[in-house]
Amino acid sequence: MYKINENYLKLQGSYLFSNIAKKVALFKEANPDKDVISLGIGDVTQPLAPAVIKALHKAVDEMAQAETFRGYAPDLGYEFLRSAIRDNDYKARGVDIDLDEIFISDGAKSDSGNIGDIFAENNRIAVCDPVYPVYVDTNVMAGRTGEYIAEKESWSNVIYMPCTKGNNFAPQIPKETPDIIYLCFPNNPTGSTITKSQLQEWVDYANKVGAVIIYDAAYEAYISEENVPHSIYECDGAKTCAIELRSFSKNAGFTGTRLGFTVVPKELESNGTKLNALWARRHGTKFNGAPYIIQRAGEAVYSEDGKAQTKQQVAYYMNNAKIIIEGLKSAGFSVSGGVNAPYVWLETPEGMTSWDFFDYLLNNANIVGTPGSGFGPSGEGYFRLTAFGTHENTLKAIDRIKAL
Amino acid sequence: MYKINENYLKLQGSYLFSNIAKKVALFKEANPDKDVISLGIGDVTQPLAPAVIKALHKAVDEMAQAETFRGYAPDLGYEFLRSAIRDNDYKARGVDIDLDEIFISDGAKSDSGNIGDIFAENNRIAVCDPVYPVYVDTNVMAGRTGEYIAEKESWSNVIYMPCTKGNNFAPQIPKETPDIIYLCFPNNPTGSTITKSQLQEWVDYANKVGAVIIYDAAYEAYISEENVPHSIYECDGAKTCAIELRSFSKNAGFTGTRLGFTVVPKELESNGTKLNALWARRHGTKFNGAPYIIQRAGEAVYSEDGKAQTKQQVAYYMNNAKIIIEGLKSAGFSVSGGVNAPYVWLETPEGMTSWDFFDYLLNNANIVGTPGSGFGPSGEGYFRLTAFGTHENTLKAIDRIKAL
Numbered sequence: 072m073y074k075i076n077e078n079y080l081k082l083q084g085s086y087l088f089s090n091i092a093k094k095v096a097l098f099k100e101a102n103p104d105k106d107v108i109s110l111g112i113g114d115v116t117q118p119l120a121p122a123v124i125k126a127l128h129k130a131v132d133e134m135a136q137a138e139t140f141r142g143y144a145p146d147l148g149y150e151f152l153r154s155a156i157r158d159n160d161y162k163a164r165g166v167d168i169d170l171d172e173i174f175i176s177d178g179a180k181s182d183s184g185n186i187g188d189i190f191a192e193n194n195r196i197a198v199c200d201p202v203y204p205v206y207v208d209t210n211v212m213a214g215r216t217g218e219y220i221a222e223k224e225s226w227s228n229v230i231y232m233p234c235t236k237g238n239n240f241a242p243q244i245p246k247e248t249p250d251i252i253y254l255c256f257p258n259n260p261t262g263s264t265i266t267k268s269q270l271q272e273w274v275d276y277a278n279k280v281g282a283v284i285i286y287d288a289a290y291e292a293y294i295s296e297e298n299v300p301h302s303i304y305e306c307d308g309a310k311t312c313a314i315e316l317r318s319f320s321k322n323a324g325f326t327g328t329r330l331g332f333t334v335v336p337k338e339l340e341s342n343g344t345k346l347n348a349l350w351a352r353r354h355g356t357k358f359n360g361a362p363y364i365i366q367r368a369g370e371a372v373y374s375e376d377g378k379a380q381t382k383q384q385v386a387y388y389m390n391n392a393k394i395i396i397e398g399l400k401s402a403g404f405s406v407s408g409g410v411n412a413p414y415v416w417l418e419t420p421e422g423m424t425s426w427d428f429f430d431y432l433l434n435n436a437n438i439v440g441t442p443g444s445g446f447g448p449s450g451e452g453y454f455r456l457t458a459f460g461t462h463e464n465t466l467k468a469i470d471r472i473k474a475l
Numbered sequence: 476m477y478k479i480n481e482n483y484l485k486l487q488g489s490y491l492f493s494n495i496a497k498k499v500a501l502f503k504e505a506n507p508d509k510d511v512i513s514l515g516i517g518d519v520t521q522p523l524a525p526a527v528i529k530a531l532h533k534a535v536d537e538m539a540q541a542e543t544f545r546g547y548a549p550d551l552g553y554e555f556l557r558s559a560i561r562d563n564d565y566k567a568r569g570v571d572i573d574l575d576e577i578f579i580s581d582g583a584k585s586d587s588g589n590i591g592d593i594f595a596e597n598n599r600i601a602v603c604d605p606v607y608p609v610y611v612d613t614n615v616m617a618g619r620t621g622e623y624i625a626e627k628e629s630w631s632n633v634i635y636m637p638c639t640k641g642n643n644f645a646p647q648i649p650k651e652t653p654d655i656i657y658l659c660f661p662n663n664p665t666g667s668t669i670t671k672s673q674l675q676e677w678v679d680y681a682n683k684v685g686a687v688i689i690y691d692a693a694y695e696a697y698i699s700e701e702n703v704p705h706s707i708y709e710c711d712g713a714k715t716c717a718i719e720l721r722s723f724s725k726n727a728g729f730t731g732t733r734l735g736f737t738v739v740p741k742e743l744e745s746n747g748t749k750l751n752a753l754w755a756r757r758h759g760t761k762f763n764g765a766p767y768i769i770q771r772a773g774e775a776v777y778s779e780d781g782k783a784q785t786k787q788q789v790a791y792y793m794n795n796a797k798i799i800i801e802g803l804k805s806a807g808f809s810v811s812g813g814v815n816a817p818y819v820w821l822e823t824p825e826g827m828t829s830w831d832f833f834d835y836l837l838n839n840a841n842i843v844g845t846p847g848s849g850f851g852p853s854g855e856g857y858f859r860l861t862a863f864g865t866h867e868n869t870l871k872a873i874d875r876i877k878a879l
Contacts, residue, residue, distance in 0.1 A: 072654065072686075074598055075750070076594055076753070077595065079756060119544070127535040134522060134523045137521065141731040142730040143731060146493065180762070184760060184762075191481065208760050209761055283477045327547055327764070329766045341478070349483050356588060357584070359585060365766055
């Protein structure tokens with residue numbers, strides 16, 4: 072008789088955003104006349120940039136002719152895309168990354184879940200609290216998290232690094248030593264980030280204790296301040312301790328187009344085994360590449376037109392962030408984030424839990440946000456609004472909140 | 476100190492097709508003047524069908540306008556595609572599959588590797604021998620296969636079901652009882668298949684012993700004979716024991732476009748846990764959907780034009796298969812497959828191993844095929860040629876083989 076992976080039975084409830092979607096669907100069903108605005112899930116609203124559209128059409132036309140048709144892609148992804156990444160995301164920032172250290176994928180969510188495959192079950196993970204749920208849930212599935220302790224809303228074998236107002240939403244080196252450290256900066260959900268010297272401390276620590284950092288830089292395009300690193304490899308020694316995840320979802324609006332990549336430096340070794348070789352094997356065996364036409368779309372993001380156009384998109388969303396921050400402040404809320412990230416993190420009004428505030432906002436202002444507690448126990452009392460709505464909806468939403 | 480997944484260190488050499496690619500690259504480098512024809516990897520050569528191209532362009536245009544732009548897809552995939560699948564692949568064959576039993580993915584390779592996630596490590600797998608390497612390698616990674624026994628070219632904890640000329644390339648119920656049974660019909664690599672009544676025996680067996688069948692039907696579009704099942708759910712009782720994997724790679728030439736799906740019936744339960752719920756959780760947590768434009772391309776495969784055009788593509792390749800079979804037979808080879816599948820399986824000339832014959836063909840006829848032993852020990856002495864080349868190259872290749 073076959074046996075299921077019982078770790079799945081430990082998973083708590085459903086995935087956060089599925090829960091929210093269900094609540095919203097019920098509300099809309101009961102209130103078909105209400106104009107619900109979502110500043111909840113981190114999904115973009117701006118169409119793909121013209122340069123990307125042009126590249127997509129061109130690639131589609133190539134697929135229509137036998138001479139230019141493309142079948143299976145190279146295991147790591149097409150070189151035209153990996154070169155563009157190497158040159159623009161790394162070389163331009165003074166970082167040398169080799170082409171065979173870049174693995175093209177269908178997005179950072181898949182990569183952040185799948186990267187666990189190359190590690191043993193008996194690694195202890197450390198995560199920020201609050202945290203993007205995928206890091207924890209995929210480790211629950213892999214059996215690394217121990218048991219769920221309901222009263223603490225946390226897992227017995229996970230090291231939580233609280234990020235709260237008290238530490239300016241920056242995690243501190245934990246007392247217990249982790250094996251795998253998940254860091255995401257600019258941060259989802261808090262919208263905060265850390266400086267290069269702060270990140271250097273993490274790199275030094277990881278190298279010292281033999282930990283590996285999974286560095287999620289999905290939001291790097293939103294960085295507006297000078298001393299904030301765009302890549303962990305800007306720090307000395309990061310190549311011997313860090314894997315970096317990148318996404319096209321937020322810098323170029325690819326949430327429904329699906330493209331990302333992971334960098335695994337060849338210097339990253341465990342007892343002589345290169346993690347690059349392990350990930351190459353995983354990538355080549357359990358994945359078959361992102362579609363050719365989507366890889367061409369990714370290449371176009373790095374064209375001169377593409378860079379200018381996607382920069383405008385980012386500016387559009389960051390203007391929304393500014394509107395949200397200023398609006399909330401003037402309405403008396405305590406807010407953070409939104410300067411180097413498309414997320415604004417606000418404290419719920421006194422006495423309200425995150426889910427109370429979710430219901431309150433949905434029922435009274437018809438606005439969907441994300442309860443901070445959905446991201447971890449230290450998220451309780453906080454609430455996330457995203458800047459990914461349209462300008463018009465963002466203005467309308469803030470007016471409604473001010474009027475509450 | 477973090478620990479790697481040491482199962483990866485057990486993996487034998489590199490992935491078969493990577494090995495072949497390296498050998499071919501070396502040959503081409505040394506012989507730049509030679510016209511190498513590949514009938515090796517199962518990659519298609521015909522461009523995407525006009526109906527698919529039209530749908531792609533239309534979807535790209537939608538992504539260019541805010542009003543029609545699409546972000547994150549629904550977890551299971553868009554309903555327009557799942558409906559088309561339900562109606563065309565199942566209802567039309569008298570099989571009732573619910574929409575929430577269909578999970579859209581980026582392809583059957585990913586699914587066949589990832590499906591293992593929902594099962595415990597201590598399941599014993601059974602595979603046909605020869606077999607598509609991904610089934611075995613992904614189970615090696617998951618720690619299910621025991622140790623590699625070099626002299627047997629096999630894994631200590633895997634149940635092998637030899638498929639040779641002796642049993643007409645149809646696996647027989649194994650003596651030892653497996654927990655998870657991988658079946659692929661029409662078969663890769665042998666090109667053989669089994670009848671509906673033969674498959675019914677497997678379904679009955681799996682239900683009797685409590686095994687789950689992972690049924691890979693990636694090549695069903697190539698079935699030309701009446702009594703061969705297109706879906707395992709054509710068999711009574713399959714919904715309580717089988718997961719079916721499907722692909723758009725071979726029926727519609729999507730090898731570089733990436734689309735597939737997996738069916739997990741809600742009746743499939745282990746001690747009250749629905750595997751459908753487990754896979755839904757995995758799918759929603761470690762994957763973020765196939766691109767919208769690709770899902771629209773998939774939908775177009777089921778349009779009237781799409782069906783007619785892709786049927787033509789399949790006929791084109793099956794004509795190649797016929798050319799290969801007849802040519803090889805007239806050259807004195809013993810061949811099988813190629814009637815319900817795009818693969819022709821031939822016996823190597825006496826005394827030659829599969830890799831000997833690979834080198835012989837590459838060096839003397841400049842043709843790339845796939846050594847049977849790369850698919851498992853019972854593949855030794857066999858060789859796979861695929862019908863996915865162009866008509867012209869297929870003719871040329873067969874002429875060269877005849878001239879040897």
